[in-house]
Amino acid sequence: MNSPVDIAQPHVLSKKDFESDQDVRWCPGCGDYAVLAQVQKLLPTLGIPRENFAFISGIGCSSRFPYYMETYGMHSIHGRAPAIASGLKLSRPELSVWVVTGDGDALAIGGNHFIHAMRRNIGLKIILLNNRIYGLTKGQYSPTSEQGTKTKTTPMGSIDRPFSPVALALGAGATFVARAVDTDLKHLSYVLERAAQHKGTAFVEVLQNCPVFNDEAYAALSSKATRPDAAIVLEHGKPLVFGKERNKGIRLSGFEPEVVTIGEGMSEADLLMHDEKSPQAGLAFFLSQLAAPDFPVPLGVFRAFDAPAYEELNSQLAEEAVAKKGRGDLARLLYSGDTWTIE
Amino acid sequence: MQTTDGNLAKSRHVEELDSVVIRFVGDSGDGMQLTGAEFSKAVAKAGHDFSTYPDYPSEIRAPTGTLFGVSGYQIQFSSRPVFTSGDAPDVLVAMNPAALKTNLSDVKRGGIIIANTGAFVDSNLVKAGYQKNPLEDGSLDGYQLFKIDIGEFTASALRDSGLSKKEVGRCKNYFALGVMLCLYSRPLEKEIAEIREKFAKKPHFAAANITALRAGYAYAESTEMFAITYQMRESAVLPGRYRSITGNAATALGFAAASELSGVPLFIGSYPITPATDILQELAALKHYKVTTFQAEDEIAGICSAIGAAYGGSLALTTTSGPGMALKTEALGLAVMLELPLVVVNVQRGGPSTGLPTKVEQSDLLQAVYGRNGECPVPVIASHSPSDCFDCALEAARIAVKYMTPVILLTDGGIGNAAEPWLIPDVASLPKLQVNYRTEAEGFQAYARDENLARAWVRPGTPGMEHRIGGLEKDFFSGDISHDPLNHQRMVEVRAAKVAGIDIPPAKIDGPESGDLLIVGWGSTYGSIAQAREMAEAAGKSVAHVHLRHLNPMPANLGGILARYKTVLVPELNLGQLSRLLRERYLLEVLPLSKVQGKPFKVSEIYDRILELC
Numbered sequence: 001m002n003s004p005v006d007i008a009q010p011h012v013l014s015k016k017d018f019e020s021d022q023d024v025r026w027c028p029g030c031g032d033y034a035v036l037a038q039v040q041k042l043l044p045t046l047g048i049p050r051e052n053f054a055f056i057s058g059i060g061c062s063s064r065f066p067y068y069m070e071t072y073g074m075h076s077i078h079g080r081a082p083a084i085a086s087g088l089k090l091s092r093p094e095l096s097v098w099v100v101t102g103d104g105d106a107l108a109i110g111g112n113h114f115i116h117a118m119r120r121n122i123g124l125k126i127i128l129l130n131n132r133i134y135g136l137t138k139g140q141y142s143p144t145s146e147q148g149t150k151t152k153t154t155p156m157g158s159i160d161r162p163f164s165p166v167a168l169a170l171g172a173g174a175t176f177v178a179r180a181v182d183t184d185l186k187h188l189s190y191v192l193e194r195a196a197q198h199k200g201t202a203f204v205e206v207l208q209n210c211p212v213f214n215d216e217a218y219a220a221l222s223s224k225a226t227r228p229d230a231a232i233v234l235e236h237g238k239p240l241v242f243g244k245e246r247n248k249g250i251r252l253s254g255f256e257p258e259v260v261t262i263g264e265g266m267s268e269a270d271l272l273m274h275d276e277k278s279p280q281a282g283l284a285f286f287l288s289q290l291a292a293p294d295f296p297v298p299l300g301v302f303r304a305f306d307a308p309a310y311e312e313l314n315s316q317l318a319e320e321a322v323a324k325k326g327r328g329d330l331a332r333l334l335y336s337g338d339t340w341t342i343e
Numbered sequence: 344m345q346t347t348d349g350n351l352a353k354s355r356h357v358e359e360l361d362s363v364v365i366r367f368v369g370d371s372g373d374g375m376q377l378t379g380a381e382f383s384k385a386v387a388k389a390g391h392d393f394s395t396y397p398d399y400p401s402e403i404r405a406p407t408g409t410l411f412g413v414s415g416y417q418i419q420f421s422s423r424p425v426f427t428s429g430d431a432p433d434v435l436v437a438m439n440p441a442a443l444k445t446n447l448s449d450v451k452r453g454g455i456i457i458a459n460t461g462a463f464v465d466s467n468l469v470k471a472g473y474q475k476n477p478l479e480d481g482s483l484d485g486y487q488l489f490k491i492d493i494g495e496f497t498a499s500a501l502r503d504s505g506l507s508k509k510e511v512g513r514c515k516n517y518f519a520l521g522v523m524l525c526l527y528s529r530p531l532e533k534e535i536a537e538i539r540e541k542f543a544k545k546p547h548f549a550a551a552n553i554t555a556l557r558a559g560y561a562y563a564e565s566t567e568m569f570a571i572t573y574q575m576r577e578s579a580v581l582p583g584r585y586r587s588i589t590g591n592a593a594t595a596l597g598f599a600a601a602s603e604l605s606g607v608p609l610f611i612g613s614y615p616i617t618p619a620t621d622i623l624q625e626l627a628a629l630k631h632y633k634v635t636t637f638q639a640e641d642e643i644a645g646i647c648s649a650i651g652a653a654y655g656g657s658l659a660l661t662t663t664s665g666p667g668m669a670l671k672t673e674a675l676g677l678a679v680m681l682e683l684p685l686v687v688v689n690v691q692r693g694g695p696s697t698g699l700p701t702k703v704e705q706s707d708l709l710q711a712v713y714g715r716n717g718e719c720p721v722p723v724i725a726s727h728s729p730s731d732c733f734d735c736a737l738e739a740a741r742i743a744v745k746y747m748t749p750v751i752l753l754t755d756g757g758i759g760n761a762a763e764p765w766l767i768p769d770v771a772s773l774p775k776l777q778v779n780y781r782t783e784a785e786g787f788q789a790y791a792r793d794e795n796l797a798r799a800w801v802r803p804g805t806p807g808m809e810h811r812i813g814g815l816e817k818d819f820f821s822g823d824i825s826h827d828p829l830n831h832q833r834m835v836e837v838r839a840a841k842v843a844g845i846d847i848p849p850a851k852i853d854g855p856e857s858g859d860l861l862i863v864g865w866g867s868t869y870g871s872i873a874q875a876r877e878m879a880e881a882a883g884k885s886v887a888h889v890h891l892r893h894l895n896p897m898p899a900n901l902g903g904i905l906a907r908y909k910t911v912l913v914p915e916l917n918l919g920q921l922s923r924l925l926r927e928r929y930l931l932e933v934l935p936l937s938k939v940q941g942k943p944f945k946v947s948e949i950y951d952r953i954l955e956l957c
Contacts, residue, residue, distance in 0.1 A: 020811070022823065051806045056651070059814075066811050067824065072803035074654060075813030076647070077677050083612075083644035087651025087659070088803070091610045091635055095655070095803055113647075116640035314635065321630035328632040330603040331770050333596065338537075339586045339767065340388040 013044035020070040026061060031182030031208030032129055036068055038189045039098075039127075043071075046196055048096050055098045056085040058110060061136050061210075062102035062129040079110025082117040085124050093311040096196075099126040104134050107143040107163050118172035121200035122310035127192070128165055128205050129182075133214035151213075166302055167288040169203045170281045176202040177284060177302040182209060183222040187233070187299065194301055200309040207297075221297055230292065234300035239271035242296045250290070257290060276304045357528065357574050362421030364429030365523065367516075368446050369438030369459075371414040372404045374516035378436075379416025380762065381520055381537065384587050385529050386420040387764045390580050393420035394870060396428035396943065397760045401617065401700045408467040410441045422576040426870035428761065430945040434526075436519055438462060438493070440471035447483075455487045457522065459515070461494035489568055493518050493559075500558035504551045514555040521559025528574045531560055581766055588765040590729040590758035591618070594662075594688060595625035597736020599632055602658050604737070605744065605776035608633040610657035612648030614641055614667060617700040618756035619690035622662040642670035646687065650674060653683040654812075656780060656802035658740060662688040664756075665707050666697060669714075675749055676715045677814045679838065682790070682798050684743035684750075686736075691755040691866075693941045702941030703757035705866050706917035711751045712895050712924065718835045720842035722746070723895040725753040727869035730765040732758065735892065737774060742845055744778050747797040753894075755916075757867040757943050784808050789822030796841035798822075843896050850898040854880060854887030857907035859957040863933070865891040865921055868914050868944055875949035884957055894924070902929045910956050912936055914949055 011017075018040040026032045043053060053071035057063035059078035066073030072095075076084050081099045089097045099117075106114045106128050117124055133151065134140040140153040144165065148157040169177045176198040180188040188206065195202035207218045216222075220230035232242035232250065240250040247262045249271035260266045275283060284303040291297060365382070367375045376397055383393050398415040405412025419429035434455040437443040439462035450456065463478055477483055478490055497515040504511070517538070524531060535553050542549035563569060588596075602609035613623040615638070627636040635657070639645040646661040653659035663671060668689045678685045691707045693699025711723045722742050726735035732754055739752040781787065781799035784807035790798050801808050810822060818825040819833050852861075854876060864872045869890050879886045889904060891897065905911055905925065911933040913922045919935035926933060936952050938944055 049806065051809055052804050053809075054654075054803045066813070069811075071809050073809075073811040074651075074681070075811065075815065076650075077673055077814055080643060080647040080674065083639065083647035084651035084654070086644070087610065087612055087637065087648030087653075088655045089651075090637055090648070091608065091652040091657045092655040092803065112640050113644055116644070318630045318635075325631040328603075328629065330600060330773075333599055333603065333629070333632065334767050334770065335584065335586075337586050338384065339584050341584050342390045342580050342582050 013050055015040045015044060017050055018043050018070050020068050022067045024068050025064065027212050029209075029211035030061070031131065031206070031210070032062060032065070034182045034185060034188065035127065035129060035206055035208065036065065038185060038192055040069070042189060042192050042196060045193075046096070052094065053096050053098065054088060055100060056081045056088065057100045058105040059136070060102040060105045060134070062100055063105060065100035079105050079108070080113060081105070082110065082113040082124065082126065086117060086120070086122050089123055090311050090314060093123070093315060097124050099124050101126065101128050103128065103130045103132060103142045103144040103165070107165060107168065115168065115172035117201050118169050118174040118203065120310040121173070121175050121307055123200055125195050125202045126204070128203070129208045130165060130205050131208050131210035131214055132162075132217050133210050135210050135213055139213035164288055164291070165205045167285060170285045170288055170303060173281075174203050175200045175303065175305045175307045178203070179205045179207065179299050179302070181207045181218060181221045181227070181231070181299060184227070184299075191300065194304065198304060200307055220292065230296055231299050232290070232296040234274050234276070234287065234298050234302060236274055236276045236301065236304075239268045239273055241268065241271065250295070257286070257295060259295060276301045277306070278303075279305060281305075356571060358571050359576050360573050361423060361576055362419060362425070363434065363527070363573070363575075364417065364419045364432045365434040365436070366415055366417040366432040366446060366449070367436045367519065368413055368415040368442035369516075370405070370407050370442075371400055371402060371412050372407065373414070373438045374513065375414045375416050375438070378516040378520050379418055380587075381534065382523055383418050383420070383762055384537065385524060385534055386418075386527070386575070387585065387587055388533055389529060389575065391420040391422060391575055392425040392580050392764060393418055394425045394428045395762045396757065398942075399701055408439055408441055408462070408470040410445055410471060413442050413445045415442070415446065420575070425763070426874040427943070427946060430947050434523075436523065438515075438519070440467045440473055440477070443477060444471045444473065450486065452485055453487070455489065456483060457489045457491060457519070459493040459519070460490045461492040491522065491562070491568070496558060496562060497555050500554050501551050504554065505547070506551055510548070510551070514551050517552045517555040518559035521556040521561075522563045525560045525563035526569055526572055528572050531556065580764070583766045585764045585766055587762050588729055588733075589621070589760055589762045590726065590732040590754050591621035591690065591760065592625050593730055593732035593765065594736050594752075594754060594759075595622045597733040598658070598660050598686070598740065599626065599629055599634055600733070600773065601737050601740035601776055602633050604773060605658065605740070605778045607656070607658045607744075607778050608635065609660065610635045610637070610649060610652035611660040611662065612637040612639050612645045612652065613662045614639050614645045616642070616664045616667045618692055618759045619662045619664045619667070619688065621759070622688060622690070642667040643674060646671040646674040646678075646685075649685055650678055650681065650683060653678070653685050654681070654803065656800065658744070659683075659685045660688065661685070662690070664690050664692045664700075665694045665710075668707060668710060672715055675721065676717060676719050678749040679715070679719050679721060680814050680817075681812050682747045684747055684800070686739045686743050686750050686752055688752045688754065690759040691753060693939070699941045701756060703755050703867065703943055704916050704939060704941065705753075705755060705868070706920065706939070707753065708865070708894065708917065708920040709923065711753055718839060720839050721749055721751055721895070722842055722845055722893075723751045723753065724893050725866040725891070726758065727866060727890055727892070729758050729761050729763045733765070737776070738892070741774065741776060744776065744800070745797065746795055746841055746845055747800060748842065753866060755867050780805070781808070788820040790817055791820055792837070796837060796844065845896055847893040847896065847898055849900040850889050850891065850904060852887050852889055852904060855885055856887070858885030858887060859908065860884070860886045860910050860912060860953060861905065861908035862886065862888045862912045862914065862949070862953070863891065863905070863921065863925065864888070864914055865894060868916065871944035871946050871949050872914060874946045875953060878946070878950050879953045884953060886953055886957065891921070894921070897928065905929050905931055910934065912952065912956060914938075914944055914952070916943070
């Protein structure tokens with residue numbers, strides 16, 4: 001623990017204030033370092049006192065995250081972080097509660113809690129570090145591993161079809177869904193900031209490299225040279241343009257996406273326009289289906305729809321109950337219901 | 344029926360009684376639970392003590408007329424203290440042949456059977472497996488049989504009510520209730536007021552039910568169907584304000600009260616499961632208190648959300664029954680490691696697996712005491728009656744916050760659903776519940792301990808005390824991750840010492856301080872044991888009874904007590920789980936008395952065993 005902040009003096013928080021005294025124990029070259037650094041940079045800018053942050057995690061490499069944050073935090077059990085965080089947020093709505101999870105933690109053992117957090121739209125910020133592999137148990141395939149992935153438990157290649165975390169979140173009704181790559185720090189920082197500002201559940205998938213067990217899983221997206229053609233950055237109100245020359249785009253052909261080249265009888269006006277605020281999640285879901293090798297991988301904010309957060313609705317219920325019945329007290333509680341007197 | 348005047352009078356007269364046991368049985372859609380509950384309240388308001396036992400199938404509406412669809416509600420009421428719902432009914436109200444068939448063997452010889460003749464038609468007789476109509480073939484000659492076409496009388500009373508045939512059918516339980524109120528000389532006015540309140544939003548149903556109730560009463564009175572009506576003796580019940588309460592309602596109230604007493608908000612995270620769901624439902628109606636209810640996506644999320652709330656500074660609760668308890672196991676271990684206050688209520692039911700969801704059993708004791716990975720001590724307490732659930736909830740909350748530990752509170756489907764009158768306690772008489780969150784950052788170490796070996800409770804949002812906790816082993820003081828071998832040994836030992844050192848009251852003995860036989864019980868067997876012991880004592884036997892509320896740790900004086908009797912008998916609704924614990928802890932032989940039939944002990948079953956032993 002760092003020394004206590006002097007609360008008498010207004011203290012301008014910096015990245016340093018969010019670094020705990022624990023040695024970071026991820027493998028050299030792990031994408032988690034970048035996410036940690038970006039979060040530590042972001043938090044001081046949010047205008048929230050440090051003591052009001054809580055980081056909750058489950059089990060896995062990603063779940064060591066809270067130990068490295070000089071905030072309140074809990075390293076809990078496998079897959080359950082969203083459930084624990086939900087209880088914390090619901091009982092303490094004023095806190096900024098973050099969940100850091102991985103593809104195994106969130107989508108395999110914790111799949112149920114993950115989808116229900118999305119469904120409720122409870123004010124959690126959930127960062128999923130997706131390296132498409134089980135790292136802490138030393139290299140087994142995960143629910144996001146591509147078919148054919150050879151691991152210690154799939155020596156002949158995986159036959160499981162992978163989840164798209166973004167599609168799963170959208171299918172569960174998530175109001176904020178975004179994706180970033182660990183190597184594009186500026187964009188990662190932007191996406192995290194957008195998540196922090198969202199009311200309700202904000203879900204960010206970070207495509208993140210595991211240099212030990214699944215190196216280069218996102219090679220095309222990671223490298224500055226290939227990223228412009230391998231990825232498409234979603235921007236609200238703008239057409240879906242990508243490519244090094246910014247001359248390629250996505251348009252809708254019937255219900256199917258199609259990559260077209262701008263200029264060859266096509267203009268930007270023919271392309272799909274991104275609308276992250278659409279009340280319907282259809283467009284966001286459509287975009288979540290775009291994947292390599294036929295399509296560029298969408299990065300950025302798929303959906304940012306403003307809807308009442310679960311904890312707000314819950315507080316309203318309590319206020320309504322007090323307005324209707326009056327604030328309860330102990331005597332009233334005990335003597336409520338059907339009573340009689342024996343003399 | 345224990346009458347004071349054994350002569351059956353030819354002319355109609357009123358007879359005084361000490362106690363009576365009535366069982367209402369019918370299809371699960373016949374409203375038997377409601378009828379029984381209403382009747383209980385009616386007799387309670389007359390100053391009688393009572394105890395009930397609802398017995399219902401796990402199907403919500405089983406096919407009508409079938410043996411497995413029979414739902415029953417038994418009540419014993421008395422002018423003396425009532426310990427149980429009674430061994431054998433004096434009166435059986437049977438709404439159909441299946442109900443008669445499945446319950447007749449329990450009825451006292453010579454008891455009253457009130458049969459709803461309208462339902463004794465060929466199709467129902469076949470479904471119940473009767474070759475001939477038992478109401479006509481003389482097979483009930485040993486009983487006082489009263490045949491009433493409840494359905495037909497109810498229908499004719501409600502001919503002009505404008506209700507559909509189906510709706511009229513739903514009123515027949517009030518006709519039956521009217522008959523019973525007449526038999527026991529209870530006034531109708533209070534019941535009518537009850538119905539008006541209950542159906543306040545549906546006044547036409549209220550009117551119909553009141554008509555059915557009056558019709559039943561009038562029928563019994565005017566036809567002089569009963570040669571005798573009964574008047575209960577004046578009651579010895581303590582004066583004061585009462586309410587009828589089930590164990591689940593008392594549990595809910597107890598935790599809401601703990602919140603009020605401590606000023607700490609209550610959070611319950613639970614997943615619906617029979618027979619525990621009522622606790623979540625009761626608390627969901629208390630949003631005007633500092634109560635947050637969260638119906639989680641599964642049992643695991645139930646306990647995990649509660650852990651999150653406990654971390655946030657709430658009094659945290661999760662409620663479940665056996666199978667759900669199994670699912671919560673890993674998270675319970677986390678709570679032990681985190682050393683956060685949390686109460687887990689297990690309203691036990693028949694197991695293993697899905698088992699007998701609506702039936703009573705006490706077979707989760709060893710699970711509660713031992714059922715986790717690692718050395719994982721958790722305090723365990725058990726309530727012995729519906730109203731005792733209130734006191735046990737306060738006690739569980741006290742231990743949880745004082746020692747910063749999860750606590751398991753065991754109740755069961757018997758007391759969870761059963762009702763009894765509860766003398767409402769004075770607010771001033773309730774124990775204080777002191778909670779101090781630490782806010783002093785100077786010198787703070789997350790796992791430094793106080794004199795009770797409890798660590799400090801620090802709410803997120805407290806400046807300067809940001810720290811991390813988790814399921815990995817932690818350093819003895821700082822709480823940072825530690826894989827140091829000696830530190831682990833020290834942590835395992837201190838967690839065990841903390842739970843072993845919890846301050847609990849000494850065990851109390853009912854009966855002689857030493858002697859031939861000691862009966863040790865826990866949980867819902869209390870009533871049957873207490874009454875059997877009283878009967879044995881009256882018969883001159885040297886029998887004592889200790890009923891354990893605290894099962895882990897056990898009272899410090901228990902070992903000494905056990906040694907003072909020649910024989911120790913342990914009746915349990917399992918195959919001897921407390922017996923194992925007692926043998927293991929006190930190295931002494933005890934005799935189990937086991938019953939696993941989804942039913943509570945009859946008083947006679949324990950009494951007979953006492954007579955065999957001394």
